[in-house]
Amino acid sequence: MASARVTLPQVAARAGVSLGSASRALNGNGASPAMVARVQAAARELGYQPDATGRSLRLRRTFQIAFAVADIGNPVYVEMLTAIQEVVAERGYRLVVATTGSTTGSTIEMVQGLSSGLVDGLVISPLRVDAALVTELRAASMPVVVIGRTLAGEAFDAVSTDSARGIGQAVAHVLGLGRRRLGFLNGPLDTTPGEARQRGFDLAVGREDYPGDSVDSEVAEDFTVTAGLVGARALLARNLARGAGLDAIVAANDLLAIGAIKAARELGLRVPQDVAVTGMDDTEIGKVFAPTLTSVSLRSSERGRAAAELLLSRLEEPGRDARRVFVEPALEVRESTLDAGGAA
Amino acid sequence: MASARVTLPQVAARAGVSLGSASRALNGNGASPAMVARVQAAARELGYQPDATGRSLRLRRTFQIAFAVADIGNPVYVEMLTAIQEVVAERGYRLVVATTGSTTGSTIEMVQGLSSGLVDGLVISPLRVDAALVTELRAASMPVVVIGRTLAGEAFDAVSTDSARGIGQAVAHVLGLGRRRLGFLNGPLDTTPGEARQRGFDLAVGREDYPGDSVDSEVAEDFTVTAGLVGARALLARNLARGAGLDAIVAANDLLAIGAIKAARELGLRVPQDVAVTGMDDTEIGKVFAPTLTSVSLRSSERGRAAAELLLSRLEEPGRDARRVFVEPALEVRESTLDAGGAA
DNA sequence: CCGTCGGTTGGAAACGTTTCCAGCCGATCG
DNA sequence: CGATCGGCTGGAAACGTTTCCAACCGACGG
Numbered sequence: 234m235a236s237a238r239v240t241l242p243q244v245a246a247r248a249g250v251s252l253g254s255a256s257r258a259l260n261g262n263g264a265s266p267a268m269v270a271r272v273q274a275a276a277r278e279l280g281y282q283p284d285a286t287g288r289s290l291r292l293r294r295t296f297q298i299a300f301a302v303a304d305i306g307n308p309v310y311v312e313m314l315t316a317i318q319e320v321v322a323e324r325g326y327r328l329v330v331a332t333t334g335s336t337t338g339s340t341i342e343m344v345q346g347l348s349s350g351l352v353d354g355l356v357i358s359p360l361r362v363d364a365a366l367v368t369e370l371r372a373a374s375m376p377v378v379v380i381g382r383t384l385a386g387e388a389f390d391a392v393s394t395d396s397a398r399g400i401g402q403a404v405a406h407v408l409g410l411g412r413r414r415l416g417f418l419n420g421p422l423d424t425t426p427g428e429a430r431q432r433g434f435d436l437a438v439g440r441e442d443y444p445g446d447s448v449d450s451e452v453a454e455d456f457t458v459t460a461g462l463v464g465a466r467a468l469l470a471r472n473l474a475r476g477a478g479l480d481a482i483v484a485a486n487d488l489l490a491i492g493a494i495k496a497a498r499e500l501g502l503r504v505p506q507d508v509a510v511t512g513m514d515d516t517e518i519g520k521v522f523a524p525t526l527t528s529v530s531l532r533s534s535e536r537g538r539a540a541a542e543l544l545l546s547r548l549e550e551p552g553r554d555a556r557r558v559f560v561e562p563a564l565e566v567r568e569s570t571l572d573a574g575g576a577a
Numbered sequence: 578m579a580s581a582r583v584t585l586p587q588v589a590a591r592a593g594v595s596l597g598s599a600s601r602a603l604n605g606n607g608a609s610p611a612m613v614a615r616v617q618a619a620a621r622e623l624g625y626q627p628d629a630t631g632r633s634l635r636l637r638r639t640f641q642i643a644f645a646v647a648d649i650g651n652p653v654y655v656e657m658l659t660a661i662q663e664v665v666a667e668r669g670y671r672l673v674v675a676t677t678g679s680t681t682g683s684t685i686e687m688v689q690g691l692s693s694g695l696v697d698g699l700v701i702s703p704l705r706v707d708a709a710l711v712t713e714l715r716a717a718s719m720p721v722v723v724i725g726r727t728l729a730g731e732a733f734d735a736v737s738t739d740s741a742r743g744i745g746q747a748v749a750h751v752l753g754l755g756r757r758r759l760g761f762l763n764g765p766l767d768t769t770p771g772e773a774r775q776r777g778f779d780l781a782v783g784r785e786d787y788p789g790d791s792v793d794s795e796v797a798e799d800f801t802v803t804a805g806l807v808g809a810r811a812l813l814a815r816n817l818a819r820g821a822g823l824d825a826i827v828a829a830n831d832l833l834a835i836g837a838i839k840a841a842r843e844l845g846l847r848v849p850q851d852v853a854v855t856g857m858d859d860t861e862i863g864k865v866f867a868p869t870l871t872s873v874s875l876r877s878s879e880r881g882r883a884a885a886e887l888l889l890s891r892l893e894e895p896g897r898d899a900r901r902v903f904v905e906p907a908l909e910v911r912e913s914t915l916d917a918g919g920a921a
Numbered sequence: 922c923c924g925t926c927g928g929t930t931g932g933a934a935a936c937g938t939t940t941c942c943a944g945c946c947g948a949t950c951g
Numbered sequence: 952c953g954a955t956c957g958g959c960t961g962g963a964a965a966c967g968t969t970t971c972c973a974a975c976c977g978a979c980g981g
Contacts, residue, residue: 238694238718240967251931256969265929282718285695286639287967289630290936297673305659306861315649318676327695329641329673332662350582350937351629351671374582374626458865491865498867517650518862521802521835523842584937595961600939609959631937634966694967923981930975936968945960951953 239279248275259283289350298544299352301331301343303360307456308516309486309533310358313380316537317356324545326353333359337366348374354544356380356537360424376547378540382425388555390543392536396426396513397433399529399562403483403511404437406527406564410572412481412509413446416468418493419485420456427452430485430513447477453489461492468493469500469508480508481570487512487519487528494524494569509570524568532560583623592619603627633694642888643696645675645687647704651800652860653830653877654702657724660881661700668889670697677703681710692718698888700724700881704768720891722884726769732899734887736880740770740857741777743873743906747827747855748781750871750908754916756825756853757790760812762837763829764800771796774829774857791821797833805836813840813852824852825914831856831863831872838868838913853914868912876904 245255248271258264258272275281289295300317302310318328329352333340340359344366347355355373358380359366367384370377376390383391400417407415417434420427431450438448449472453464465482472479482497484490490512497508504510504524512519512528519526539558547553589599592615602608602616619625633639644661646654662672673696677684684703688710691699699717702724703710711728714721720734727735744761751759761778764771775794782792793816797808809826816823826841828834834856841852848854848868856863856872863870883902891897 238967241969242967252968253932253970254930257929260969262970263929268929282689282693284967285693286630286633286637287936288969290628290634290938290966291968291970293630293936295630305655305662311649311655314674318649318674322676327673327675329671330658330662331671332666345626349626349629458861495865495867517802518865521839521862521866523839523867582937585939586937596938597940597962598960601959604939606940607959612959628937631966632939634936634968635938635940637966924979925981926977926979928976928978930973932971932973934969934971937966939965941964942962943960944962946958947956948958949954949956951955 238284239281240284241281244272244275244279244281247279248272293350294353295351296325297327297329297352298354298356298541299329299331299347301333301340301347301355301357301359303333303335303340303358305330305332307488308518309514309531312516312533313358313537313540316534317541320538320541321545326545333357335360337361337363341366341369344369344373350374354378354548356540356544360426362425376544376551378544378547380536380540382429383557390540390547390556392540392543392558392560394531394536394560394562396529396531396562397429397436399513399531399564400430400433400483400485401437402562402564403513403527403529404434406566407481407483407509407511407570408444410481410509410570413444414472414477414480415445415448416472416479416482417448417450417485418461418464418468418482418489419450419452420460420489421454422452424456426456427485434483447472449479453492456486456488458488458492458495461489462495463492464489465493465496466499469496469502473500478502478507482508482510484510484512487514487516487526490519490526490528490569491522494522494526505568505570505572511564511570515565520567522569527567527570528565530563530565532563536560582628583625584628585625588616588619588623588625591623592616637694638697639695640669641671641673641696642698642700642885643673643675643691645677645684645691645699645701645703647677647679647684647702649674649676651832652862653858653875656860656877657702657881657884660878661885664882664885665889670889677701679704681705681707685710685713688713688717694718697892698722700884700888704770706769720888720895722888722891724880724884726773727901734884734891734900736884736887736902736904738875738880738904738906740873740875740906741773741780743857743875743908744774744777744827744829745781746906746908747857747871747873748778750910751825751827751853751855751914752788754825754853754914757788758816758821758824759789759792760809760816760823760826761792761794761829762805762808762812762826762833763794763796764804764833765798766796768800770800771829778827791816793823797836800830800832802832802836802839805833806839807836808833809837809840810843812837813844813846817844822846822851826852826854828854828856831858831860831870834863834870834872834913835866838866838870849912849914849916855914859909864911866913871911871914872909874907874909876907880904
């Protein structure tokens with residue numbers, strides 16, 4: 234393998250022209266047609282492949298962008314990754330995936346590691362945010378697009394959604410179904426999504442005209458099915474013991490919701506007849522689950538795509554003002570809240 | 578953002594030493610303790626970050642490796658990606674994800690694009706393989722590790738499993754449950770996994786002592802839930818019409834299996850009581866599905882990890898002989914084949 | 922017919938790093 | 952006490968590319 238690389242000087246020699254001319258000919262800058270033909274022929278004969286490192290060094294661009302994410306196992310991030318990959322590949326960029334770890338400390342380390350001219354820009358969707366991370370991101374020697382909470386007052390390009398409002402939609406939906414004893418199954422409160430979704434729930438059930446009878450919240454260890462199962466067991470058992478079992482669980486994401494459905498079934502409860510369950514993120518897994526999962530779509534693909542486009546546009550126009558893209562949450566009603574009767 | 582980069586000459590100047598000494602001091606090669614201290618101090622004061630492109634150009638290594646995959650949406654590949662990422666990150670490498678497209682033509686293009694010194698090595702799990710692709714991979718100017726069919730007679734490092742045998746295990750399992758009318762739901766036959774799994778099924782049901790009554794196969798459009806749903810509808814309907822409905826469906830992967838379960842339910846069939854269903858790949862989604870899915874594990878994480886380790890070891894020792902790692906398939910029995918009675 | 926201009930070309934510099942090479946110094950050994 | 956050796960250092964070259972600059976050519980206009 235790995236026959237010795239053929240370099241541009243070799244191509245130039247073969248074509249009998251100077252190095253500079255060869256470069257111009259291949260990049261289509263001010264070279265005569267005859268020159269272009271000669272050089273291209275020589276390049277083809279030799280099997281010339283331009284070297285990315287030499288080119289990057291000179292150009293000060295790598296045509297790589299990074300997507301940094303806490304947990305690549307989460308389907309939401311995979312969806313974003315797919316969308317980002319699609320957009321950037323089309324424009325000739327490559328995608329580097331970087332795992333941040335769940336703490337801000339390890340995220341900062343990762344950002345520093347990336348700040349070596351290795352990538353031209355960064356899309357980051359941080360689970361946890363603090364001042365140090367914001368500082369680090371501002372200091373980064375490359376454009377950054379944040380997916381998630383728009384960092385207060387910061388001049389970052391950002392893509393955000395209103396997941397608090399999304400939780401509100403889910404609450405309104407189950408109330409509309411006549412459910413009155415609501416449980417909220419959340420992930421860690423010190424995460425950006427956990428905090429926002431809790432706020433959304435508290436707001437929705439705190440309204441003057443709230444018609445529900447009881448509310449209860451449970452915080453799972455993280456945003457996974459297993460944690461959801463454990464959390465929902467506690468949530469359901471607690472309310473059952475209290476004499477008035479829950480008739481609806483609003484979960485902070487689809488994985489938690491699936492955990493909740495499994496927990497409900499363990500107790501012999503039917504979904505949705507006995508307990509309606511809603512998720513959030515509208516992931517593929519929820520769409521194929523049985524029952525199919527009512528979920529608040531935060532349009533992860535769209536957010537990924539928007540973030541990628543924001544980043545590319547900034548690479549083209551570095552000086553422009555920071556831009557923010559908002560994506561509206563939208564409730565997708567499916568079987569997990571739809572009684573056989575079909576009341577909506 | 579983007580304050581002007583500080584370069585090594587600047588650090589050297591600040592420390593009052595030569596460029597070469599500064600480099601040696603930072604890389605820990607033959608520099609006096611005093612020198613190291615001075616240079617590190619200067620570097621810290623200036624916030625020096627070594628430039629990856631300059632370093633790569635000189636070193637002829639980028640410390641990046643690529644993972645090329647047809648469809649990053651498939652959970653199997655996500656699992657591999659996670660494992661690979663973990664291994665390489667630990668050794669100081671970064672992971673670039675490359676999407677190949679499903680044809681060999683687009684895969685070849687992608688390999689060529691990567692052959693620009695941008696990555697030090699490549700892990701590829703091709704869906705379809707032909708002679709041209711093999712040629713291209715051999716000619717690639719970097720080490721390649723193949724996950725999947727070991728390319729006949731080729732000197733690639735490879736990680737493979739015997740998915741044909743895995744299908745055999747699934748068939749044996751449902752036969753052991755007393756099922757006698759088997760359907761096989763496969764993906765496209767011109768793919769590497771499709772071909773192998775079909776072979777496995779045909780072999781398993783073609784044995785002299787095969788006790789089953791009937792067999793039937795259906796080829797879905799691709800390896801997705803939707804395609805599985807469509808394919809399984811046809812498969813089930815066809816056999817129902819024939820008077821003897823299937824009592825087991827062996828699917829070529831978990832997504833197809835989930836499609837099959839949905840199709841069975843549409844027809845009012847219970848899983849597993851009326852129809853037992855098995856999948857393959859043992860993905861997360863199958864583990865949380867209701868019913869949980871009996872599946873043949875091909876140990877995707879393990880394969881990813883092995884591939885990454887193979888690649889890193891080759892980077893350290895370029896001349897060594899090609900190595901192959903085999904991973905045994907293993908059946909994971911869950912609810913989708915387990916009658917309430919619990920017969921195994 | 923000569924000057925000028927636009928289009929092309931060759932040569933050289935530059936991007937930021939690592940490493941080779943030669944020279945220096947102090948120390949050790951004969 | 953002198954020669955030699957080892958450890959460090961400074962300087963320079965090299966990795967492969969793009970682009971600047973100066974020079975050249977033919978053609979066109981005055």
